Amino acid sequence: MNSTLQPGTHPDAESLTAFAEQSLPAAERDNVLTHMATCSRCREVVFLARKAAESDQPAPSVATSMPKAQRTSWFSNWRWAWIPAAAIAGLVGVAVVQHFRHAATETQMTAKLSQTDALQNAEPAKISPPPQPTPNSELKQAQKSKPSELREDALAGRDKNVARQFDKKRAVEQKELPVGAAEPPITLVPGVAGGSIHGMMAARAKVSSVGGPMAANQFQQQDMSAQQNALQQAQNVQRQNAANSPVTASSTFGAASGSVTVQPPSAQMPAALAPQAPPSTAPVTLDSTESSSANVVRLSKGAKISLPNGAGVLSMASAPNRAIALDTAGALFLSEDGGKHWQPIPTQWTGRPVLVRTRPLRTQPSALAGVQTMRFELVNDKLQTWVSIDGKLWTAQPLPLH
Amino acid sequence: MEAAPLQPVDDSLAVGHSSSVAVDPNLLDRLWLQCGAGNWGLPRDQFDRVLVLAAMAQNFGLVPGTVAVHAQQAAFFETLKLSDLVLAKACGAGNERAWEHFIALYGRPLTRAAIAISGNESVGRDLAEAFYAELYGLTTRDGERKCPLASYRGRGSLLGWLRTTLAQRFVDHYRRTYREQAFDDQVHDATAPEPAQDPQPAMLDSLREALHTALQHQPAEERFLLAAYYVDDKTLAEIGQLLHVHEATISRRLKRATDAIRKQLLGNLEKSGMSRKAAEEALGTDPRDLDLKVDLRKLLQNSQAEPIQDHARWKQAVVHPTTTQSTSMIAPLSDASHSLAGKAKTE
Numbered sequence: 001m002n003s004t005l006q007p008g009t010h011p012d013a014e015s016l017t018a019f020a021e022q023s024l025p026a027a028e029r030d031n032v033l034t035h036m037a038t039c040s041r042c043r044e045v046v047f048l049a050r051k052a053a054e055s056d057q058p059a060p061s062v063a064t065s066m067p068k069a070q071r072t073s074w075f076s077n078w079r080w081a082w083i084p085a086a087a088i089a090g091l092v093g094v095a096v097v098q099h100f101r102h103a104a105t106e107t108q109m110t111a112k113l114s115q116t117d118a119l120q121n122a123e124p125a126k127i128s129p130p131p132q133p134t135p136n137s138e139l140k141q142a143q144k145s146k147p148s149e150l151r152e153d154a155l156a157g158r159d160k161n162v163a164r165q166f167d168k169k170r171a172v173e174q175k176e177l178p179v180g181a182a183e184p185p186i187t188l189v190p191g192v193a194g195g196s197i198h199g200m201m202a203a204r205a206k207v208s209s210v211g212g213p214m215a216a217n218q219f220q221q222q223d224m225s226a227q228q229n230a231l232q233q234a235q236n237v238q239r240q241n242a243a244n245s246p247v248t249a250s251s252t253f254g255a256a257s258g259s260v261t262v263q264p265p266s267a268q269m270p271a272a273l274a275p276q277a278p279p280s281t282a283p284v285t286l287d288s289t290e291s292s293s294a295n296v297v298r299l300s301k302g303a304k305i306s307l308p309n310g311a312g313v314l315s316m317a318s319a320p321n322r323a324i325a326l327d328t329a330g331a332l333f334l335s336e337d338g339g340k341h342w343q344p345i346p347t348q349w350t351g352r353p354v355l356v357r358t359r360p361l362r363t364q365p366s367a368l369a370g371v372q373t374m375r376f377e378l379v380n381d382k383l384q385t386w387v388s389i390d391g392k393l394w395t396a397q398p399l400p401l402h
Numbered sequence: 403m404e405a406a407p408l409q410p411v412d413d414s415l416a417v418g419h420s421s422s423v424a425v426d427p428n429l430l431d432r433l434w435l436q437c438g439a440g441n442w443g444l445p446r447d448q449f450d451r452v453l454v455l456a457a458m459a460q461n462f463g464l465v466p467g468t469v470a471v472h473a474q475q476a477a478f479f480e481t482l483k484l485s486d487l488v489l490a491k492a493c494g495a496g497n498e499r500a501w502e503h504f505i506a507l508y509g510r511p512l513t514r515a516a517i518a519i520s521g522n523e524s525v526g527r528d529l530a531e532a533f534y535a536e537l538y539g540l541t542t543r544d545g546e547r548k549c550p551l552a553s554y555r556g557r558g559s560l561l562g563w564l565r566t567t568l569a570q571r572f573v574d575h576y577r578r579t580y581r582e583q584a585f586d587d588q589v590h591d592a593t594a595p596e597p598a599q600d601p602q603p604a605m606l607d608s609l610r611e612a613l614h615t616a617l618q619h620q621p622a623e624e625r626f627l628l629a630a631y632y633v634d635d636k637t638l639a640e641i642g643q644l645l646h647v648h649e650a651t652i653s654r655r656l657k658r659a660t661d662a663i664r665k666q667l668l669g670n671l672e673k674s675g676m677s678r679k680a681a682e683e684a685l686g687t688d689p690r691d692l693d694l695k696v697d698l699r700k701l702l703q704n705s706q707a708e709p710i711q712d713h714a715r716w717k718q719a720v721v722h723p724t725t726t727q728s729t730s731m732i733a734p735l736s737d738a739s740h741s742l743a744g745k746a747k748t749e
Contacts, residue, residue, distance in 0.1 A: 013566040017558030020566070022646055023481065024557075025463045030622055037625035041573055043634055048569035049562065050644050052515035 011035060016046050020053075307333050307342050317356045319374040324391045326356045332378065334391040348394040351380030359387075424454045429476055437484035442492035442500050452491055453479060456555040486563075487556030493537070494549040501538070508561060515565045519572050533568055605676075609684050612670030616663045624659035631656055 011019075011032050018024045019032045036042045305313050311327035318324075322336045324345070330352045333342040358374045378386045378394060386394040425433075430450055434440065439449045462470035462478040470478065492500035516533065517526030539547040554563055617625060623645075630636045631652075638649035638656075645652070664685070671681035 012553065013563055013570055014553070014555050014557050017562040017566045020644060021558045021562055027465055028460075028463070033626050034622040037622050037629050040629070040634060041577065043626075043630055044573050045566060045569040046644060047630075047634070047636060047640060048519045048572065049515075049565040050640070052518040052565045052569070053562065054643070055518035056511050056514050 009035075010039065010042055013045075016042060016049070020046050020050055305339060305342075307331075308344065315354070315356045317358045317376055319358050319376065319391075322391055324356050324376055326353050326378075332356070345392060345394075349378060349380055349384070349386045349396070351382045351384060353378050354381050355379040425450050425475070425479075426472060429472075429479065433479055433484060437488050439484075439488040442488055442497055444488050444492060448491075449488065452487065453482075456482060456487070456557075459555055460557070482556040483559055484556060486560035487554065490551040490554040490556075490560055494539075494551040496539070508564060511561060512564055512568070516568055516572075519565075519569050529568065529572060533564075533571060605680075605684050608671060608674045608676060609667075612667050612674060613663075615670050616666040619666060620659060620663065624655060624662075627652065627656055628659055628663075 015024065015028070015032055019029060024032060032042075036046070305316065305325055307313065307325060307327050309327065309329070309331060311329050311331070313325050314328045314330075315326040316323065322334060323339060325333045325335070325342065327333065332345040332347075332353060334345050335342045356376060356378050359377050361373050361375055376388045376391050377397075378388070380386075385397040387397050388394045430446060430453070433453070434446050434449050439446075444452075457470075457475065457478060460478075461468065462474055463481070464470055464474065489500055489504060493504050512533070513527060513530045516530035517523050520526040520529055537550055539549040550567060554560065558566075617628075620628075627641060630641050631638070638652045642649040642652045667685065668678070668681050671684055672678060676684065
């Protein structure tokens with residue numbers, strides 16, 4: 001017992017220690033509690049002793065005996081589990097993103113390829129469609145598209161809009177045609193006279209027009225990935241030729257990739273169209289109309305057109321016994337010997353020519369036996385059209401009444 | 403098993419005579435070997451004496467007057483910290499090797515404990531050094547060397563006993579020092595507060611009596627909780643760690659105790675002739691007025707000394723009763739939930 005203060009009234013140090021260490025019997029513990037309930041000195045002693053014990057032991061025994069401490073210990077064993085969990089979640093996230101990107105790319109490529117297939121299959125009766133690796137509904141719908149839609153694919157950017165507006169005008173013109181004089185379908189058979197070839201105006205506009213200028217070609221694609229690679233390479237090459245570089249009508253359609261080929265010509269190729277210059281990779285569109293004439297301008301893979309000024313061909317149209325070509329500078333040339341010689345045509349139009357093509361004359365078919373049935377058309381950047389029968393004299397065509 | 407009263411043996415018993423020991427020889431041998439008493443040169447007969455003195459001081463942990471049987475004796479001896487006990491006895495007997503072991507084992511922990519108790523390193527080191535000297539027996543009484551370790555009975559750990567003894571030394575020293583200083587302060591500050599007017603002394607007397615009765619009916623542990631929480635301003639965590647329970651349990655017990663006291667307080671006031679409404683008003687009396695007239699602290703404790711950690715607040719509450727100290731004392735008796743909420747915020 002402590003004799004310093006109030007001797008005989010306080011529990012000794014051993015009893016207080018045993019009380020703090022929970023080693024007192026119940027009866028004696030109640031006695032100590034009864035005393036400490038009214039003795040601030042003993043309360044202070046036990047609290048100070050407890051404080052000293054806690055300062056000496058960072059992990060008090062009380063904490064280890066509590067269930068809460070056990071839960072903490074259990075959690076501490078798993079507290080690093082978030083690292084592999086986060087890694088797995090990250091991998092799953094990347095896989096999902098890649099999956100959606102791949103799906104979006106396939107959708108875009110399917111849409112582009114559907115347009116290309118439409119060019120190839122514009123006249124299913126005369127062209128045997130190549131095997132399509134992805135026979136989906138979009139491709140089938142594109143095969144049934146109107147020929148006028150092909151024009152949109154030939155142009156891109158600003159020129160594409162011009163072509164779209166031009167097709168609207170053309171639709172109005174078709175309404176004015178007499179009954180039975182419906183416009184014949186435009187075939188996509190390369191090497192057949194009565195067609196037109198358009199260079200990439202998008203090259204100047206630096207806009208891709210992949211898919212549109214692929215007329216007169218047939219895809220021999222083995223799978224979808226090869227098709228995608230071809231289109232991407234064509235885009236890259238087109239960007240490289242963006243500075244209005246000269247192009248040739250004999251641009252190797254299939255040179256951009258091994259998946260694009262051109263059907264062999266049905267007749268002998270003119271010498272001027274023989275492959276002489278280095279093949280240009282700029283895509284070229286070929287619109288051909290059927291003709292029964294034997295003297296035709298034939299274009300095929302490797303064919304080359306050399307204009308006098310050396311500029312590249314922007315657009316070309318051929319009719320029986322003659323062909324016209326529009327270079328990238330806006331000059332028009334005419335050839336009457338199958339492309340051997342080209343003579344410049346004086347400017348008879350306003351604005352900048354962007355397109356030449358052939359159209360059938362608006363006459364009754366019965367009155368045109370043995371007569372030239374094709375006419376040339378020239379369209380400038382303002383959608384104004386000039387027409388010519390021989391390619392030399394051009395007359396402005398009035399805008400149709402709306 | 404029949405009772406086997408343990409008779410304390412005479413100190414003059416010869417050493418080594420196992421037949422003269424009071425404890426069962428087999429149990430004694432087992433305990434002697436178990437605690438390593440032989441390492442400190444403590445023979446079996448002296449070990450038996452130590453055990454008998456410890457048992458007689460506590461009556462084997464039983465209610466006084468109860469005779470312990472052999473099993474109860476063995477159980478009691480098993481609960482003792484015999485290793486610490488024999489070391490303390492060896493140190494008290496002046497065994498140098500035991501002292502070396504004691505210093506190596508408890509030297510640094512005792513210094514850290516003294517620093518933690520005093521809250522000051524220099525004071526703590528001084529306290530520890532003075533305690534070392536006391537333990538070593540430098541102090542003498544009536545020409546006899548006195549060692550505090552001789553009073554150690556092995557009921558708790560030796561280190562815990564050392565900490566508690568250190569705390570006792572510090573508290574006693576602090577209280578003596580404070581009493582000498584606080585007297586002058588109280589005299590000096592006695593003129594500062596204005597004597598408060600008490601409009602209803604009869605009601606306060608009734609309230610004091612009712613409160614005293616209500617507190618007397620509370621269990622000892624709940625009264626300890628009330629005193630530690632509201633008088634000593636100990637936190638729920640501190641009380642919980644001392645009683646080895648969670649602080650949420652302490653909070654629930656406090657809430658239960660204050661509710662019971664309030665209920666009994668109202669009943670006592672009504673028994674004293676006060677109406678229910680008047681009793682409610684009495685509980686709503688300003689605690690500062692109550693503190694002036696009714697020293698409720700005396701109802702909770704009979705010690706006139708104040709707690710150490712709240713020295714400044716306590717002195718201020720006594721001298722300047724318009725402070726929050728008095729409010730914290732009475733608040734649980736008038737509005738338990740409100741006081742608990744405020745206490746929780748302060749923590």
